[in-house]
Amino acid sequence: MKLSGRRKLVLAGPWLWLILFFLAPFALVVKISLAQAELGVPPYTPLLDAAGHIQASLANYALLFTDDLYLRAYWGSVRIAALATAFALLLGYPFAYAIARAPASRRSFYLLLAIAPFWTSFLVRIYAWMGLLRPGGLINTTLQSLGLIDAPLKLMNTEAAAVFGIVYAYLPFMVLPLYARLEKLDVSLLEAAADLGATPWRAFRAVTWPWSLPGVWAGCLLVFIPALGEFVIPELLGGPDTLMIGKVMWSEFFTNRDWPLSAAITVVLLVMLVAPIVAFQAAARRNEAA
Amino acid sequence: MSVITVESVSKRFGDVVAVDNVSLDIAQGEFVALLGASGCGKTTLLRLVAGLDKPDAGVIRIDGHDVTGTPPYARPINMMFQSYALFPHMTVAENVAFGLKQDSLGGEDLRTRVDEALSLVEMRDLGGRKPQALSGGQQQRVALARCLAKRPKALLLDEPLAALDKSLRERTQLELMALRRRLGIAFVFVTHDQDEAMTMATRVAVMDKGRILQIASPRDLYARPASRAVAAFFGDMNIFDGLADAQGVAVPALGRRLPRASHYPTGPVAVAIRPEDISLGGNEAITVPGTVSDVIYRGAISTVLLRNATGAILRVTVNGPTPSVGDAITVSWAQSAMLVLP
Numbered sequence: 001m002k003l004s005g006r007r008k009l010v011l012a013g014p015w016l017w018l019i020l021f022f023l024a025p026f027a028l029v030v031k032i033s034l035a036q037a038e039l040g041v042p043p044y045t046p047l048l049d050a051a052g053h054i055q056a057s058l059a060n061y062a063l064l065f066t067d068d069l070y071l072r073a074y075w076g077s078v079r080i081a082a083l084a085t086a087f088a089l090l091l092g093y094p095f096a097y098a099i100a101r102a103p104a105s106r107r108s109f110y111l112l113l114a115i116a117p118f119w120t121s122f123l124v125r126i127y128a129w130m131g132l133l134r135p136g137g138l139i140n141t142t143l144q145s146l147g148l149i150d151a152p153l154k155l156m157n158t159e160a161a162a163v164f165g166i167v168y169a170y171l172p173f174m175v176l177p178l179y180a181r182l183e184k185l186d187v188s189l190l191e192a193a194a195d196l197g198a199t200p201w202r203a204f205r206a207v208t209w210p211w212s213l214p215g216v217w218a219g220c221l222l223v224f225i226p227a228l229g230e231f232v233i234p235e236l237l238g239g240p241d242t243l244m245i246g247k248v249m250w251s252e253f254f255t256n257r258d259w260p261l262s263a264a265i266t267v268v269l270l271v272m273l274v275a276p277i278v279a280f281q282a283a284a285r286r287n288e289a290a
Numbered sequence: 291m292s293v294i295t296v297e298s299v300s301k302r303f304g305d306v307v308a309v310d311n312v313s314l315d316i317a318q319g320e321f322v323a324l325l326g327a328s329g330c331g332k333t334t335l336l337r338l339v340a341g342l343d344k345p346d347a348g349v350i351r352i353d354g355h356d357v358t359g360t361p362p363y364a365r366p367i368n369m370m371f372q373s374y375a376l377f378p379h380m381t382v383a384e385n386v387a388f389g390l391k392q393d394s395l396g397g398e399d400l401r402t403r404v405d406e407a408l409s410l411v412e413m414r415d416l417g418g419r420k421p422q423a424l425s426g427g428q429q430q431r432v433a434l435a436r437c438l439a440k441r442p443k444a445l446l447l448d449e450p451l452a453a454l455d456k457s458l459r460e461r462t463q464l465e466l467m468a469l470r471r472r473l474g475i476a477f478v479f480v481t482h483d484q485d486e487a488m489t490m491a492t493r494v495a496v497m498d499k500g501r502i503l504q505i506a507s508p509r510d511l512y513a514r515p516a517s518r519a520v521a522a523f524f525g526d527m528n529i530f531d532g533l534a535d536a537q538g539v540a541v542p543a544l545g546r547r548l549p550r551a552s553h554y555p556t557g558p559v560a561v562a563i564r565p566e567d568i569s570l571g572g573n574e575a576i577t578v579p580g581t582v583s584d585v586i587y588r589g590a591i592s593t594v595l596l597r598n599a600t601g602a603i604l605r606v607t608v609n610g611p612t613p614s615v616g617d618a619i620t621v622s623w624a625q626s627a628m629l630v631l632p
Contacts, residue, residue: 027593052465097585106537121533186373187373188371188373188375189375189378191342191362191371191375192369192371192376192377193340193377193388194341194361194362194363194439195340195342195363195368195369195390196360196363196368196389196392196437197363197364197389197392197393197440198363198388198392199363206377206388207377210379211378211379
């Protein structure tokens, strides 16, 4: 396809952005991941030594796949992100469905409500949850004063709290694409299903659910991808026992000052993220072809 | 024996009365058209019968059973949607099988019934296609097959031909009529097209503002419309205001009084006369002189517009050579050809 000059100019914008702020920094990260940590500024060995020879090694990567800590952290991230995505879907689907089925005049208002939490700072909201969940927090004191529990429940510093926090923070990312898809569902398809003898539940399974699948995919990716690398929520709500790769990378970088290793962690994480995106696009292409 | 009975059914949406105290009886094997302009309540009436909307008042019976509170999926009738509403993620055969699967049909029975329904509309060879890969006419056939596969007691059709182009529409009209005769079940269809209603239906219900103005065979509706509104809607009509009393009917637009007949109503009336019942020349009882203001050529027949002394326009159907624009002519009609309506 031959592009006109003006079109090239328009396309150049996003490309330039991606090259400057994603590709170039990422190349830098890859370069650092091949170096070794050392004391100095910057705290890693240069790519070319004094004699002009390239010094690059895959030692950092080898460590990631041999040291049990990193594998457990990756696995913890995948598990927590997957759980959070599943719960966000279970919670977000009825949300999106209700908004999409509301009278057209009220939909944008409901949508506004769904994204209203974004108007306050993310950190403030997570700290608010700490206030609610901690042993002397509102939930525990209320339950105690009602006589439902004797001792405070351990709500904070659990993996469940981290999952919960991620669901809470990312729910709008699930609701929005689901809503966008469900809102376009032709109601006459559901009426036709009912007319042909399908109960509402069967009509949902046969018509609404397959129709919403692209939205389900998009919502799941929008929650899963940032959740996989999430650092703040597991740190604040999950406590020291919640192992996620974002936390490990943070401590390698800031505590151990091992830039090359945390760069390697990042590269592997990115590959893990790109894999589901490629799978998603392949699935979308299959859907279109069918 | 009536298959669908609608008794004093009303339905309002907010302030709008969509269906206003309508009663209707449809017998097995009938082909009934609900005819009216958009917003007259014809589609709502069809949806009430299908169960897609709930009436505010009245009773709907199918085969004698009260189904007023029955959800659509439990009613033994099916509806073909104007948009066809084919499931886009299913093949043609899966679409047709969908309704049968809801009745727990499976295996060989299911395949036979799907084949049967697709053969009925000559779509058997395209069972593996997705609806998007079909033409509009083919999609319409699949929608039809999907309904008929359920062997409904009656088939409801919402503007079944509206999405088809003209040549296809005529062929499909004939096919629908043949299909109904073959299956022997009642077809009820909604249309805004009076030609379509006249061609296909055995009875036509003319609707306006949520009410049925008149329900009769196309012939009766054409020859004996019950009111001015029906006369105006059904076919081409010259209609003039008149005032009828014991002596006769005064028609200011025609500049004359017409003699009285015993069956005329009294008071303000509409005087209606079909263009094809008016002939050139003064041979019939009622004559009107005027000037030809326009000639609309339509091939075998033409329509001549005649302006009389009061400025009223008369449409006259002419079968043969036409006068020219500007000619002073006289037209006439028999009193029996004229309708005087309340």
